[in-house]
Amino acid sequence: MTLQTQASLLNQRQAGVLLHISSLPSAFYTGDLGVESYRFIDFLHEIGAGVWQTLPINMPHADNSPYQCLSAHAGNPDFISLESLQSQGLLTKEDCAGLITSKLALLDKAYLNFSQQSEDVPEHKKFHQAFARFCKKQASWLDDFSLFLALRHHFNDAGWSDWPELYKNRDQKTLEQAQVQLAHEIAVVKFAQFVFFTQWLALKKYATKKSIALFGDIPIFVAFDSADVWAHSDLFKLNADKTVSVVAGVPPDYFSETGQRWGNPHYNWEAMQQDGFSWWVSRMTTQGELFDIVRIDHFRGLEAAWEIPATEETAINGEWVLAPGDALLGAIKQALPEINLVAEDLGIITLEVDELRKKYHLPGMKILQFAFSGAGDNPYLPENISENSVVYTGTHDNDTTLSWYNRLDDYQRGNLHAYLAATHAEGHEPKMPNDLIELALESKALLAIVPMQDILQLNGQHRMNTPGTVTGNWHWRFGWQQLTPAQKESIRIAISQSGR
Template sequence: MPFTRASGILLHPTSLPGRYGIGDLGQAAYQFVDFLTDTKQQIWQILPLGPTGHGNSPYMCYSAMAGNPMLINLDALVEQGLLEMSALAQVPAFSAERVEYDQVIPYKLELLKQAAHKFQPQESKEFQEFCQAQAFWLDDYSLFMALKHANGGASWSDWDPAIAKRDPEALEIWRTKLADDIFLQKYLQFEFCRQWFALKAYANERHIQIIGDMPIYVAHDSADVWAFPENFMIDPETLLPSQMAGVPPDYFSETGQLWGNPTYNWEVLEETQFDWWLNRIKTSLAYVDQIRIDHFRGFESFWAVPEGEETAMNGEWIEAPGVPLFERVEAVLGKLPFLAEDLGIITPEVEALRDKFDFPGMKILQFAFGSDHRNPYLPFNCDRNFVIYTGTHDNDTTVGWYARANDYEKQRLVSYCGGLGPESVHWAMIRLALSSIANLAIVPLQDLLGLGSEARMNTPGLAEGNWEWRFDASALTPTVRHQFTTLTELYGRATNQWP
């Protein structure tokens, strides 16, 4: 890790405040970076930045390499002369507390189309250079999204077979036919990158590093699978996954979890020296400073479920080539700034893979109080090379968790904290995280603000109502700022506190 001790906040940009219905890369994002700086933080952790599909989940994106156009700030387009000020005069009465995706997406997309129409690509050397430099993913992605719109949003496996199977003549015909929409997609990626990289530079200049999230799997309905089906376990006839990812039955689910993503054709990927993975990781490292690998255990062995199954019960564990993959990536890119999401039932083999490359693991405090002193999530059982969290985007907030915790968990938490009142449980958990020996401590903003279950970001297994939470800027009060700064300094995690 590049830090002796550091701390930071988990907040996805969609949760930022603002008048356009969804958090974006505008003024509120810069103000949040200023808040991190003022409170002596060194980390801003985010969720995947990709263009979201059905369900609006950042873990099921149309591309593993593109950005989400909904994060583009509209005020910046006015400043560039691509939108009239009057176009933003009548903004719908969007909720300030939730992202109403069904209303926000068509509203913003129409304005983004207006800006694209006014943009002059032939006069922008920056745009031309961007398209050339990113062509290895941008060309396929732009055509994929244009085709998807032309097919009414249908999954690529339901398109005309000539297009679905990438017949060269058919592709050339559609490239000409959809030239305007293809340009729109390229422009949106250009503008997203321009705004994101400006924000990232602003953060880095203030000694704030950004941790991004990289899901191990990609969505079946994505440009990645459509463009490179040979890299995935895809049935050549149905074009659907012949082998699906998930996890087996366990204490939490009698039927396991069937995610529906295609698993990787690791034999083909090895034959190509993992080129697709190299491109994906290089692209991700341009967006962020460090990468949290979601479901890291899948690089050691993964649960594979045959095509046609409706649950994950009838799967099997298959070994994955994690060692040669990371050796190849390290040989090309150097020491890897990865964090391993190693939660759940982790085998010694998975731990060995993590430790071989010195990847920090994760500890979640909400998991720490359900058993005795040997619980691996307790702060005093945590090693330095870990990231400790009060909770994650998949957990309830600390206040919500405490309200539902059993008496045993509450008693143990109270004993470790030396007593607390219900109104201060979030500060007690924050103190435990910051005081731990772990190199990094990350606090979801919901926990810093002491919010309840209404502010939960995601409930796994729940199809609707996720990824919607937004915060009010006025919640970052002087009291919150002072207390967070004080604890950060007290436990040696403040910016420039260590040489």
């Protein structure tokens, strides 16, 4: 059986698992696109899941947050499988021994070996031709990104706004000279992206063969220190000196009493609209090549976004500013009619945001950890969840379900127990996280996603991210030894019995 046609991917009952690439087991410091990623697809196939959801796979800053990246297009080179490069003869086992923090130096070595290959060998010639085709196809973003990263390294990893003026302001003659002076560094960046995309698309091909859809995620905003803002500063709300005037975030909510001040620049929507949102269409085209389904993080920002003066230290003193989401989604759908989008519509959702989502038939998100407030009209209660939804026990921003349950106050725990008593056979003893997983799978939502931590029944020490904090996030990884035969059988049976 092969993967269903793109158009039907979100129109059938399916189950999936949320696990970022970095959380895969690995011999190195982070998970990658090597053998363990293929093993994970096999695991999904064995339990009857049809979807693998990841976090954004772009290249992050030093804090490793996948929601603050150096490019809206470029993949994270840390996810490149070094074993694959060894099998291609571009690295040796000795090269990779003792690697602790970064693969960039090894990618430089792999590129040198690649560039010295004789093209008289047909296999080598084919590989070099594929690299040339990749660079040409992706030139609209790759040329800027490779120069950006080479310059960033040249200036000791300083953000572009701290570069000398001629570089910061993209003086044409200065950049032309830099392209000559940094030709090797630029080529290495392009090669790394070629390897990443090649390895990712090979994984995607394997996933399709196993009837697994890859479900990606894009942050609605991009980082200020990114190739996108440097190369297209006119598309963002910046001051005359190219500093940020307003930054993105969300007002106080469930996750934080002072809101979240993300610090991303806001879009200059007027400028974007003038060329038919070409930057967005290009971005979504790349994501559509890498994924079968794409989640737009903070979807409500396409209708109106929370703008915080850059001088404010918290997100409290911001305001909602309208965005042309209808025109943008129309342009994306016109250019990419087959793309499957999901709206992250959590937080303060207005009627206008809901109408925008429904106009484009985008599934919204429902989180069961939010369901037991005691209100009968709580939108996260299973009976209030519509088919056109993606239901989760929790997301990467939530605690693990086991930890969430253990930390519930008596009122909410009582509500949960009463709910389980009313929906299960008499004498049912609450069992977490299994009960919440089953509620998600049994719901009407066409797609149900379970974080890997919940399948493994892990506590709060294993959560992926705590919103509003800047340390201790994005580092969680699992090991196959944590997965017991009983856990594997439990999720397989639950998926099967839910008709997914």
